[in-house]
Amino acid sequence: MELSTVWFLLIALLFVGYFVLEGFDFGVGMLLPVLGRDERERRVMINTIGPVWDGNEVWLITAGGAMFAAFPEWYASVFSGFYLPLLLILLALILRGVAFEYRGKRNDPVWRRRWDRCIVFGSFVPAVLWGVAFANIVRGVPLDADHDYIGGFFTLLNPYALLGGLTTLALFLTHGAVFIALKTVGDIRQRANRLAERLGIAAVLAAALFLGLTLARRATTPALILAVLAALCLVGGLIANRLPSRDDPQGRREGWAFAGTAAAIALAVASLFADLYPFVLPSTVDPVTNSLTVANASSTPYTLKIMTWVAVIFTPLVLLYQGWTYWVFRKRIGTQHIPEELVTPQPATR
Amino acid sequence: MDAIELARWQFGITTVYHFLFVPLTIGLVWLVAAFQTAWVRTGDEKWLKLTKFFGKLFLINFAMGLVTGIVQEFQFGMNWSEYSRFVGDVFGAPLAMEALVAFFLESTFLGLWIFGWEKLPKKIHLACIWIVAVGTVLSAYFILAANSWMQNPVGYRIDQATGRAELTDIVAVLTNKVALITVPHTIAGCFLVAGGLVAAVAVWHLVRRAGTDTAAFRSAAKIGAWTTLVAMGAMLLTGDIQGKIMTEVQPMKMAAAEALYESEQPAPFSVFTVGTLDGSRPVWSVEIPGLLSFLGTGSFDGRVEGINDLQHEYEQKYGPGEYKPNIPLTYWTFRLMIGLGAAAALLALWILWATRRGRTPTSRWLVRSLPLLPLLPLVANSTGWIFTEMGRQPWVVFGEMKTAAANSPNVSVGYLVTSLAVFTLLYGVLAVIEVRLLLKYARAGLPDVSPPVEKEAESDEDRPLAFAY
Numbered sequence: 001m002e003l004s005t006v007w008f009l010l011i012a013l014l015f016v017g018y019f020v021l022e023g024f025d026f027g028v029g030m031l032l033p034v035l036g037r038d039e040r041e042r043r044v045m046i047n048t049i050g051p052v053w054d055g056n057e058v059w060l061i062t063a064g065g066a067m068f069a070a071f072p073e074w075y076a077s078v079f080s081g082f083y084l085p086l087l088l089i090l091l092a093l094i095l096r097g098v099a100f101e102y103r104g105k106r107n108d109p110v111w112r113r114r115w116d117r118c119i120v121f122g123s124f125v126p127a128v129l130w131g132v133a134f135a136n137i138v139r140g141v142p143l144d145a146d147h148d149y150i151g152g153f154f155t156l157l158n159p160y161a162l163l164g165g166l167t168t169l170a171l172f173l174t175h176g177a178v179f180i181a182l183k184t185v186g187d188i189r190q191r192a193n194r195l196a197e198r199l200g201i202a203a204v205l206a207a208a209l210f211l212g213l214t215l216a217r218r219a220t221t222p223a224l225i226l227a228v229l230a231a232l233c234l235v236g237g238l239i240a241n242r243l244p245s246r247d248d249p250q251g252r253r254e255g256w257a258f259a260g261t262a263a264a265i266a267l268a269v270a271s272l273f274a275d276l277y278p279f280v281l282p283s284t285v286d287p288v289t290n291s292l293t294v295a296n297a298s299s300t301p302y303t304l305k306i307m308t309w310v311a312v313i314f315t316p317l318v319l320l321y322q323g324w325t326y327w328v329f330r331k332r333i334g335t336q337h338i339p340e341e342l343v344t345p346q347p348a349t350r
Numbered sequence: 351m352d353a354i355e356l357a358r359w360q361f362g363i364t365t366v367y368h369f370l371f372v373p374l375t376i377g378l379v380w381l382v383a384a385f386q387t388a389w390v391r392t393g394d395e396k397w398l399k400l401t402k403f404f405g406k407l408f409l410i411n412f413a414m415g416l417v418t419g420i421v422q423e424f425q426f427g428m429n430w431s432e433y434s435r436f437v438g439d440v441f442g443a444p445l446a447m448e449a450l451v452a453f454f455l456e457s458t459f460l461g462l463w464i465f466g467w468e469k470l471p472k473k474i475h476l477a478c479i480w481i482v483a484v485g486t487v488l489s490a491y492f493i494l495a496a497n498s499w500m501q502n503p504v505g506y507r508i509d510q511a512t513g514r515a516e517l518t519d520i521v522a523v524l525t526n527k528v529a530l531i532t533v534p535h536t537i538a539g540c541f542l543v544a545g546g547l548v549a550a551v552a553v554w555h556l557v558r559r560a561g562t563d564t565a566a567f568r569s570a571a572k573i574g575a576w577t578t579l580v581a582m583g584a585m586l587l588t589g590d591i592q593g594k595i596m597t598e599v600q601p602m603k604m605a606a607a608e609a610l611y612e613s614e615q616p617a618p619f620s621v622f623t624v625g626t627l628d629g630s631r632p633v634w635s636v637e638i639p640g641l642l643s644f645l646g647t648g649s650f651d652g653r654v655e656g657i658n659d660l661q662h663e664y665e666q667k668y669g670p671g672e673y674k675p676n677i678p679l680t681y682w683t684f685r686l687m688i689g690l691g692a693a694a695a696l697l698a699l700w701i702l703w704a705t706r707r708g709r710t711p712t713s714r715w716l717v718r719s720l721p722l723l724p725l726l727p728l729v730a731n732s733t734g735w736i737f738t739e740m741g742r743q744p745w746v747v748f749g750e751m752k753t754a755a756a757n758s759p760n761v762s763v764g765y766l767v768t769s770l771a772v773f774t775l776l777y778g779v780l781a782v783i784e785v786r787l788l789l790k791y792a793r794a795g796l797p798d799v800s801p802p803v804e805k806e807a808e809s810d811e812d813r814p815l816a817f818a819y
Contacts, residue, residue: 043818050819052459054416058453064423065446072438079427080758086428087769094417098780101413104789104819148431148760176602299439303517310447318454325458328469337812345446 003308004298007070008280010311012273014066016266019130019168023265025053027176029096029123032116035180035195039109039343040335041188042116046100048183051329053080053100055322057093069307073147073297074280078133081141081149085129085156096122103331104342127172132156135164138214139274140282143290147297150285160213167210169270170203171234178241182254185334193241200238200336207234207268214275222276230267239263263282277278356766357429357757360773362739364421366732370561371415373731374724376486376537380409381577383479390476395662399796404548404570406797409464410787414780416457423449428641429766433746433756437499440506440517444524445494452489456482459565468816480503490540491533498529500747501738502599508750517751528599531592538584539691539731541661545577546694547724549701551792556710557717560635563796571705575698578727589688597654597797600677600748602664602673603741606680608642617642617654668749675743683737690730697723 002334025128028049036042040285059097067075079086095118103115139160142151177196181189245251276282278296300306351359382405390395423445427436434441462470463478470478478727499505505522506515517523553571555563597604610617619641625635640650647654657674664673697719704711711717746753 028667046819047815051465052458054461055454055458057420058449061420061423061453062449065442065449066428068426068438069442069446072435072442076431076434076758079424080429080431080761083428083761083765086424088422090424091772093420094776094780097417097420098413099784100819101409102783102787105410105791146759148758179794193399193714198485199469212817219669230503276542299442300516303439303443306517306520307443307446309519310450314454315451318450318458322454322458325462328462329465333815335564336812342818 002294003301003304004070004294005277006065006234006308007298007304008273008277008294010315011066011070012270014063015273016269018063019269020262020265021052021056021059022126023175023262024179025049025056025176026123026127026142026172027174028180029119030127030173030175031176031192031195032119032123035177035188035192039112040338043104043315043338044182044188044333044335045270046103046119047333048180050100052322052325054097054323056176059096066307066311070150070299070304071280071292071294071297072299073292075169077143077147077149077281077292078137080134081151082156084153087132089129092122092125095119095120107342107344131165131168132161133268134168135161135210135214137281138276139217140279140284140287140291142285143283143292144285144334145290147281147283147290147292156231163206163210163213167203167206167268170199170206171261171265174199174203174238175265177238177256178254178257178261179192181241181252182258183332185332188334189254189332190249193254196241197238197258200241204231204234204238206317207231207264211268211271212333213270218275219300220275220277222270223286226267226271226274230264230271233260233267234264235260237264302311351763353761353763353766354658354754356763356770357761359364359768360429360770362736363770364418364425364773364777365739366735367781368418368422369731369735370728370781371418371676372410372490372736373540373543373728374547375408375415376490376540377478377542377577377581378404378411378481378547379486380541381544381548381573382408383476383483384573386476387477388606390472395799396563396569398799399563400566400570402797402799403791405509407547407551407788410784410791412460414784418777429758430746430756430759430767431758431760433751435514436751436756437515437747440499440503440515440523440622441496443517443520444492444499446582448489448492448496452485452492456485456489459485465815465817487537490536491529494532495524495526495529498526498532500521501742502526502528503747503750515747526596526663531588532596535585535588535592538581538588539727539734541581542585542691542727543610543724543731544692544724545574545579545581545698546727547574549574549578549698550720550723553701553705553711553771554717554792555795556705556721557712560710562773568705571701575701575705576721578698579695579702582691585691593645600742602657602660602675603680604646604737605655605660606675606677606741607684608654609681610642610654611676613653613656613659615643615653616640616651616655617646619645623681639680648713672744672753675741680737680741683733683740687734687737690726690733692725694726694730697726701794722816 028045032042033046036045064075066288067078090160099115099118099122103112103119117189136156144150174196177199181192181196184192208231211230215224215227222279240253240256240260243253245253278294279291281292281293382401385404386399386403388394389401402664459478459481463475463482465652466475466478505517505519507518509516549571552567552574555567556571567689593604607619608619609623616639618637618639621636621638642654643652644650646652657677661673665671700716701711704713704716742748744752744754746756
C-alpha cells in the first residue's frame with residue numbers, strides 16, 4: 001500500500017478516536033442543564049469526564065498535526081476555507097476547557113451558572129459544526145485551481161451539511177446519555193437511561209437519512225458496508241439499553257449500550273472517510289483538475305516514512321496508557337461522592 | 351490595515367498570550383514535582399502542603415496555556431495557508447510529533463495526577479507528575495525545533511517543479527544548532543518565571559502571615575529564589591552562545607539588536623541610547639567598547655556586520671527589497687529582555703540575603719516589590735520572543751519565503767478583523783479572570799492535609815472523591 005493511503009487511514013483513525021471519545025464529552029456537556037437537576041448532580045456529570053476530557057481533546061490536535069505533516073495541501077485548504085466555522089469551534093473549545101477547570105474554583109452559584117453556560121455552548125457548537133464540516137468535505141466545496149476555497153460562509157450551510165450537523169448532534173447526545181448512565185449510580189442513572197431511549201430514536205433517524213443521502217450521491221462498497229454496520233451497532237446499542245442488567249435490576253445493560261453507540265460513531269466516521277477516498281477534498285468547480293486527492297495533497301515519501309515510524313511506535317503506547325486511565329477511573333460515581341464542602345451554598349465572596 | 355498586517359498582529363497577539371502561560375506551566379510543574387518527591391521521600395507534611403498549594407496555582411495556569419495552544423495548532427492553516435503549503439513537508443513533522451509524543455503524555459497523566467490522589471499508589475502518583483514534567487519539556491523541544499527551522503532552515507531542498515520545501519534529513523531538523531541552543535535558553539526562562547512566583551508568594555506569606563506554616567514557606571522562598579538565580583545564570587550562558595549562533599546564521603538580527611548601521615571592528619554594545627535610530631548618530635548613549643564583538647563573535651575585536659552593508663548584500667543575493675526589521679523594536683526588546691531578567695535575579699538575591707540564617711525579611715520595599723518578581727521575568731520572556739520573531743522579518747522562512755507571501759489568499763480582511771477582535775477580547779477577559787483566581791489562591795494559606803475524619807455511616811464505597819471538579 002502507498003504510504004499516502006496509510007496516512008489517509010491513520011488520519012481517519014485519529015478522527016474516529018476523536019469523535020468516539022469527545023462525542024460523549026460533548027454529550028455530557030450539552031446534557032448538563034437537562035440531566036443535572038441540582039449542583040450535586042451537575043458535579044457528578046462533570047466528574048464522569050473530569051480525568052479524561054483533556055486527553056480526549058488531544059486526538060483533535062494530533063489529527064490536525066497529522067494533516068499538516070502528511071497532507072499539507074489538505075490542511076491549508078480545509079482550515080483556510082472553513083474559516084468561520086473553525087473560529088467558532090476554537091471559541092467553543094477555549095470556553096469549555098477553561099470552564100471545566102474554573103467552575104469549581106469559587107463557591108458561588110452565579111459564578112458556576114456562568115461557567116455552566118460556557119460548557120453547554122462549548123459542547124453544542126462543536127457537536128453540530130464538526131458534522132457540518134465533514135459533510136462538506138465529503139460533498140466537496142468550490143476550490144479554484146490553486147486549491148483555495150472560493151465559496152462564502154453560507155456555501156457551507158447547505159441542507160445536506162446541516163443534516164450532517166444534526167446527525168452528529170443527535171449521535172453525540174445519545175452517546176453522552178448512555179455514557180452518563182454507564183458511569184453513575186442512583187437517580188441520575190435512571191433518567192439518563194430513559195433520555196437515551198428517546199434521543200436514540202432521533203439519532204437513528206438522522207443517521208439513516210444522512211448516511212443514505214451520502215451513499216446515494218456516491219457509494220463505494222466499503223462505505224456501504226461500514227454504514228450498514230454503523231446502523232446495526234446503533235440499533236443494537238439501543239436495544240441493549242432497554243434490557244435489564246443481570247446483576248442490578250434497577251439498571252440496564254449500559255456497557256453494551258455504550259459499546260453500541262461508540263461503534264456506531266466509529267463506523268459512521270469510517271464510512272465517510274471510505275466514501276471520500278481517494279479524494280481528500282473534492283472540488284465542485286472542476287472535480288477533475290481542482291480536487292485534492294491522496295496523491296496530489298500528500299507530503300514526500302521520505303516525510304511519510306519518518307512519520308509512519310513515529311506513529312507505529314507511539315500510537316499503541318498512547319492507546320495503552322489512555323486505556324489504563326479509563327481503567328483507573330472505572331468506578332461509577334454518585335451524588336454521595338461529591339465532597340460536602342464543594343456544594344454547600346455559601347454567600348458569594350470576592 | 352491589509353490582510354498581511356492583520357494576520358501578523360493576530361499571530362503576534364495569540365502567541366504572546368499563549369507564552370504568558372507556557373513559561374509558568376513548564377517551570378512550575380518541575381517545582382511541584384520536586385515538592386512532591388520531597389514529601390514521598392521524607393514524609394514531612396510541609397512538602398505535601400506545598401505540593402497541593404502550588405499544584406493548584408499550576409492547574410489554574412495550565413488551563414489557560416492549554417486552550418490558547420489549541421488556536422496555534424490551526425492558525426497556520428487558517429491565516430497562513432501559503433506558508434503551510436510551502437513548508438508542510440518539513441514543518442508539519444515536528445508539529446505532529448509534538449502532539450503524538452508530548453501532548454498525549456501531558457494531558458493524560460495530568461488527568462491521572464489531578465484525580466488520582468487516593469486512587470493510585472503514592473509512588474505511581476508521583477511518577478504521573480514527573481511524566482507531565484518531562485512531557486512539557488518534550489513539547490517545548492519539538493515546537494522550538496519547528497520554529498528554529500524557520501530561523502535557520504536545514505535538512506531540506508526546494509522542489510523545482512512545485513516550488514515547495516521538501517524534507518531530506520529529519521535528524522538535521524531535530525539537531526538544528528539554533529534549536530539546540532534555543533531549547534535550554536527557553537527552558538531556563540521558564541524556570542526564571544516559576545522560581546520568581548514561588549519565591550514571591552512564599553515571602554509574602556512569611557511576612558504578612560507570620561506564624562502560620564513558617565517552615566514550609568521558608569523552604570519554598572529559598573527554593574524559589576535559588577531557582578531564579580540559577581536560571582538567570584543559565585540564561586546568560588545560553589544567551590551568549592545563542593548570540594554567536596545568531597551572528598552566524600542571521601547577522602541582520604544581531605545588527606538590529608544593536609541598531610548597528612555601519613559594520614564595525616571592534617563593535618561596542620550600547621546599554622542605553624537616546625537619539626534617532628534611523629541611521630544618523632545617536633545623541634547620547636552609554637557604550638561598553640568591544641562588547642558587541644564579544645557577544646557576536648567571542649572575541650573583543652571581532653568584526654560585526656552593520657545593517658547597511660547587510661541590506662546591500664541581501665539585495666545582491668535575493669533581489670531588491672527591504673531586508674531590515676523594525677530597528678527600534680529589536681533594539682529595545684533586546685535590552686528589556688536582558689535588563690528585566692537581571693532585575694528579577696537581583697530581587698531573588700535580596701530575598702536570599704534577607705532570609706539568611708532563619709531571618710524573616712523586614713524591608714517594606716522588598717515586600718512591595720514582590721509582585722515584580724514573577725512579572726519581570728515574564729515580560730523578559732515576552733520581549734525575548736518578540737525580538738526573536740520580529741528580528742527575522744521580512745522573512746517567515748529565512749532566505750526562502752517572505753512573510754508577505756505566506757498568508758491565506760482567500761481569507762478576507764473582514765474575516766481577519768473578526769477573528770482578531772474575537773481572540774483579543776476573549777483572551778483579555780480570560781486573563782483578568784485567571785489573574786484574580788491566581789491571587790485568590792496565592793493569598794489563601796496552605797491547605798489542610800490531615801486525613802478526613804471517617805463518618806460512621808459511610809462505607810468505603812461511598813467515601814467522597816479526593817478531588818472533584
